[in-house]
Amino acid sequence: MSSNPNDTKYVAVPGPGMIPERDKDKRPVLEASHLGIDFGGLTAVDEFNIAIGATEIGGLIGPNGAGKTTVFNLLTKVYQPTRGVIMLDGKDTHGMNTTQANQAGIARTFQNIRLFDKLTVEENVKIGLHSSIGYHLPSAVLRLPRYWREEKKAHERALELLDIFDMADMADVRSSSLPYGAQRRLEIVRALATGPKILLLDEPAAGMNPSETEELMNNIRKIRDTFNIAVLLIEHDMNLVMGICENIIVLNFGKIIAKGNPKTIQNDPKVIEAYLGSQDGE
Amino acid sequence: MGNKIKILGKTNKNSLMGFINYGIIILFFVVITIVKQAGALTNALSGQLIPICAYIVMALSLNLVVGISGELSLGHAGFMSVGAFSGVIVSGAMNYGGVTNGAIRLIVAMIVGAILAGIAGVVIGIPVLRLRGDYLAIVTLAFGEIIKNVLNCLYVGVDKAGLHFSVTDEAHMDMSAEGVTLVRGPMGAVGVVKASTFLAGIILILLTLFVIQNLVNSRTGRAIMAIRDNRIAAEATGINVTKYKMIAFVTSAVIAGSAGALYGLNFSTIVPKKFDFNTSILILVFVVLGGIGNLTGSIIAAALLTVLPEIFRPFQDYRMLVYAIVLILVMIATNNERLRAFWKRIGHIFRKKGGELNEQ
Numbered sequence: 108m109s110s111n112p113n114d115t116k117y118v119a120v121p122g123p124g125m126i127p128e129r130d131k132d133k134r135p136v137l138e139a140s141h142l143g144i145d146f147g148g149l150t151a152v153d154e155f156n157i158a159i160g161a162t163e164i165g166g167l168i169g170p171n172g173a174g175k176t177t178v179f180n181l182l183t184k185v186y187q188p189t190r191g192v193i194m195l196d197g198k199d200t201h202g203m204n205t206t207q208a209n210q211a212g213i214a215r216t217f218q219n220i221r222l223f224d225k226l227t228v229e230e231n232v233k234i235g236l237h238s239s240i241g242y243h244l245p246s247a248v249l250r251l252p253r254y255w256r257e258e259k260k261a262h263e264r265a266l267e268l269l270d271i272f273d274m275a276d277m278a279d280v281r282s283s284s285l286p287y288g289a290q291r292r293l294e295i296v297r298a299l300a301t302g303p304k305i306l307l308l309d310e311p312a313a314g315m316n317p318s319e320t321e322e323l324m325n326n327i328r329k330i331r332d333t334f335n336i337a338v339l340l341i342e343h344d345m346n347l348v349m350g351i352c353e354n355i356i357v358l359n360f361g362k363i364i365a366k367g368n369p370k371t372i373q374n375d376p377k378v379i380e381a382y383l384g385s386q387d388g389e
Numbered sequence: 390m391g392n393k394i395k396i397l398g399k400t401n402k403n404s405l406m407g408f409i410n411y412g413i414i415i416l417f418f419v420v421i422t423i424v425k426q427a428g429a430l431t432n433a434l435s436g437q438l439i440p441i442c443a444y445i446v447m448a449l450s451l452n453l454v455v456g457i458s459g460e461l462s463l464g465h466a467g468f469m470s471v472g473a474f475s476g477v478i479v480s481g482a483m484n485y486g487g488v489t490n491g492a493i494r495l496i497v498a499m500i501v502g503a504i505l506a507g508i509a510g511v512v513i514g515i516p517v518l519r520l521r522g523d524y525l526a527i528v529t530l531a532f533g534e535i536i537k538n539v540l541n542c543l544y545v546g547v548d549k550a551g552l553h554f555s556v557t558d559e560a561h562m563d564m565s566a567e568g569v570t571l572v573r574g575p576m577g578a579v580g581v582v583k584a585s586t587f588l589a590g591i592i593l594i595l596l597t598l599f600v601i602q603n604l605v606n607s608r609t610g611r612a613i614m615a616i617r618d619n620r621i622a623a624e625a626t627g628i629n630v631t632k633y634k635m636i637a638f639v640t641s642a643v644i645a646g647s648a649g650a651l652y653g654l655n656f657s658t659i660v661p662k663k664f665d666f667n668t669s670i671l672i673l674v675f676v677v678l679g680g681i682g683n684l685t686g687s688i689i690a691a692a693l694l695t696v697l698p699e700i701f702r703p704f705q706d707y708r709m710l711v712y713a714i715v716l717i718l719v720m721i722a723t724n725n726e727r728l729r730a731f732w733k734r735i736g737h738i739f740r741k742k743g744g745e746l747n748e749q
Contacts, residue, residue, distance in 0.1 A: 183625060209627035221622035223615045235626050236617045239606045244636065247607030248600055254607065261608075301627050363687070 112164070113370050115353040119156055124366070129351060130160030134197050136305045136337045137182065142191030144181055151177045152361045155191070157303060159354075164331055165339040166352030168372075170381055172254070173343045176218055176360040179307050182339075183215050184208040196304050210238065214303035216294040218310050218341075222282040228293055229278040232265040235300025239264075267294050269334075272326060287314050292323075301332065306330070308340040312347050320344055324351050349373065357381065398572055401588025407602045410685055411595060417692070418591045433699050441695045442590025443469075443652035446597050448691040449684060450644035453601055455673070456682030457610065458637035459617030461526040464533030465672050468642045473507050474500030474540055477578040481571040482547045484582045491584040495654055498584065499593070499647040501576040506646025508525075509536075520642035521620070525638075529534035533669050540661035545572040577660030578653065585655040593651055595645050601684065604640065606650040613637045674712070678719055688733075 116128040124136050142155040159165050167175050180186045182193060184205050184288040196213050196235045200272040203211065214235075223231050233240070235248045239262050246253045254351045269275045277285065282293060291311060298306055311327070312320045324347055331338055342348050348355060349369040357372060359381040365372055372378055421438065442463050447469060454462045476498035483494050511533070517528045528636055544555040555561040559570060559702060573576050604610050613632045615623040645695030653659050678687025698708055722728055 185625075205621075205624040206629050209625055215625055217622065217625075217720050221619045221625075223618035223622065226611070226614060230611055230614075234623070234628065235610050237608055237612055238627055242608070244607070244609050246603070247609060248603045250603060253407055258607075297626060342728070 112349075112351060112353040113368050115368065116240065117354070117368075124156055124158035125354070126158050127158030127163050130162055133161040135159055135194075136161050136163075137339070138192075138194040139182065141190055142178075142188055142193065144186055144189045150361060152181065152263075152358075154362060155181075155358075156363065157356060159337045159339060161304075161337060162331060162335055163337050164327065164351050164353055165337070166348045166355040167339060167341045167358060168343070168348055168355060169358035173358040175358055176309060177361075178217060178358070179309055179341065182208075182307065183213055190285040198251045204339060206276065209301055209303070212302075212304035213307065214301045214305075215266055215297035215307035216291070216309055216311060218313070220290045220294060222288075222290055222293060222297075224281075224283040226282060227278065228269065228274065228280050228282050229262070229265050231282050231293055231297050232268055232300050233261050235268075236261050236264060237301075239302060242311055243358075265293055266301070271299075271330065288319055291315070292326075295326075295330075299334065303336060305337040305339065308338065308342075310341055310343065312342055317346075320347055323347070327351055330356060399572055405687070407598070407606075410598050410602070410688065413685065413688060414591060414598070415531070418587075433702070434696065437695060437699055438587045439585045439590050439655040440652060441692050442587065442594055443648045443655075444672065444695050445594050445677065445688050445691040446590075446648035447645055448679065448687040449594070449597050449601055450641040450648065452676050452679075452684060452687045453637055453641045453644075453684065455676050456680075457601075457605055457617065458634060459487075460634065460638065461523060462529040462537075462638075462641075462669075463526050463666070463673070464529035464531070464669050465507050465641075465645055466666075466668035467529070467533035467536040468506040468509060469649035469652065470533075470536050470540060471506045471667070472499075472646030473648075473653030473659060473664065474492075474543075474578060474661070475505045475646075476502040476574065476650025477581050477653045477659065478545050478552070480584055480650075481569070481578075482552055482580065485547045485569055489581075489582075490591070491586070493585040494582075495586075495589055495650070496614070498517050498654055500648040502650035503643045503647040506649065507639055508641040509646075510642025514527075514635045514638045518638060519631050528590065530666070530669075532597070533666060537661050537665055540572075540577075541575050543572055543699040544570070546570045546643050575660070577658055577663075579658050581654065581657050581659065583654055583657065584650050587661070590651055597648075598684065600640070600644070609633065611637060626734035658711060660682045674716065678716065682725075686743050 117125040118128045118131050119263050120135060128156060137159040137190050139155060139157045143153040155178060167178060169175055173244065177186070184200060184203050195208065195213055198211055200208055200211065214241065223234060228296050237241045241255050242253045242257045266275045266278060269278060274289065274292060274296065277289065283288065295308065312323055315323060327338055328351060330336070340352070352369060355367065355369060356363055357378050364377045365375045366380060400692040421430070426434065437482070447465060451462060451465045454460050479501045480494040483497060488494060513528055513532055517525050542556050544559050544562055545567050546553045546559070546564040547564045548565045550565065553564045553568070559573065570579065612628045613636065615626065615628055616630050616633055620630060624639035675691040676687055678694070679690035698705070701708065
């Protein structure tokens with residue numbers, strides 16, 4: 108896969124948008140059309156359309172308060188949309204709750220980190236592995252061989268996943284005592300453990316220094332390539348966004364103002380205006 | 390390699406804590422038995438042995454709700470009450486029917502008490518555990534009171550035709566003349582043929598520890614704790630919140646029901662008023678004093694706080710005062726930064742020693 112996001116060729120698909128040419132034989136992992144939500148009389152997001160290819164890395168950017176996290180909350184069914192349809196891997200998510208949406212293949216991280224504080228790093232990952240651990244309460248209480256076998260498997264899998272971010276040696280540390288950057292990485296590992304088809308990252312590079320951000324970029328690519336999944340990320344760090352996102356959606360006041368590859372977005376007058384204000388504004 | 394050692398150390402630590410709890414209970418049993426054989430056990434204390442066991446089980450089961458699942462239950466005595474009365478009724482009916490063996494009656498009574506308390510737990514849990522917030526505390530508080538008042542006007546008798554129930558008075562039970570009244574409204578269960586033994590109490594505690602500890606160290610336990618730590622993240626990680634809260638709550642109710650049966654079959658009479666709000670709070674105090682989420686602490690707190698009032702009977706008037714002071718002191722002690730740092734240092738020393746042991 109090309110490392111320069113500007114080189115990705117796009118093809119139109121029936122529905123709300125374009126997906127990378129390499130994904131054209133698989134169905135888009137996530138499609139949202141005419142998505143919108145009102146809070147009371149306030150329209151927070153309106154006419155949001157997106158299509159994400161099976162192995163695409165997409166970006167969602169916009170000024171503060173543009174509604175980016177609201178879009179994430181809509182896609183993961185934390186909020187039920189007022190209008191529009193969300194198709195996850197070809198399935199309509201209408202009526203699903205957050206738990207069901209995750210089981211259907213969408214996993215996320217949070218802008219304000221949400222780890223299971225009192226549990227260890229390994230336990231946090233094992234909670235992500237929850238549905239892939241194959242025993243039930245009776246075999247756990249009676250400690251049947253099945254329990255030991257599945258727990259051993261889960262333990263090995265958890266360490267394997269932690270290894271992506273070189274965190275296997277922190278497995279026994281309480282998650283709340285991890286440094287900030289490691290907490291963000293642990294959230295990603297936990298989300299990956301649920302076996303998603305698409306991973307939503309809400310400001311993954313927040314609070315990271317340039318070298319950590321560089322490493323994160325490589326890791327996001329590595330995740331996409333090894334797990335063959337799609338990634339959609341919200342980020343303010345433009346180096347990261349322009350460096351890895353093949354398709355970028357710019358949101359302002361709840362509406363999409365621009366869409367395209369990094370080069371198009373950088374030169375789009377509407378985007379420049381949204382970020383810097385218009386020249387004849389005053 | 391270093392990695393492996395650390396992981397082994399951790400598993401050891403987890404199961405070690407479990408074995409310590411079993412050890413404490415077995416030691417308790419052995420010491421009490423020896424003291425009893427030597428004839429050094431006072432009457433007052435020997436009468437407290439089974440209640441101590443019942444309260445330890447109650448504290449452990451409430452800890453599952455409060456400490457592990459992070460919900461507040463203010464009506465745990467209600468489940469105990471359900472277990473106690475259904476246990477006493479079943480045992481009474483069996484006794485009437487000719488089953489005089491105490492052990493069999495106790496086991497059946499515990500099972501029936503556990504099932505009925507479990508059903509009560511499901512009935513409460515289904516609507517309440519779907520909500521966010523502290524509704525469980527309010528509803529369980531109401532449940533405790535409702536159960537108390539229902540039992541206050543419940544009359545149960547047994548004759549050749551089977552069990553007879555009434556909610557008005559004894560005459561309305563339509564019982565034949567040779568029948569026996571088992572529960573007499575506000576007077577409670579009367580003429581209970583005792584069946585509980587200290588050994589049965591100890592076995593129940595061990596069984597409770599076994600269930601709770603194995604539950605906590607499993608995928609189910611992790612899911613329950615995940616919901617406690619961060620509900621939104623748990624949902625986003627694919628955990629079915631209502632289901633796992635239900636598992637914790639109903640398991641706790643089932644255990645409380647069997648503890649109730651043990652408690653009920655230890656006295657010749659038992660009144661519904663015994664299981665009021667004060668008892669629920671008493672059990673909560675065991676959990677808070679012992680440390681929320683700390684099973685060993687619950688055991689010790691429940692045992693001490695059941696025995697101490699007996700020992701300090703001469704100062705009975707000041708009991709609640711001392712209680713309040715102790716609670717405040719514990720809260721100060723556990724929230725004091727310096728004390729916390731002190732405990733942490735001690736923990737570090739122990740962990741270092743443990744680490745060295747593992748290296749060898």
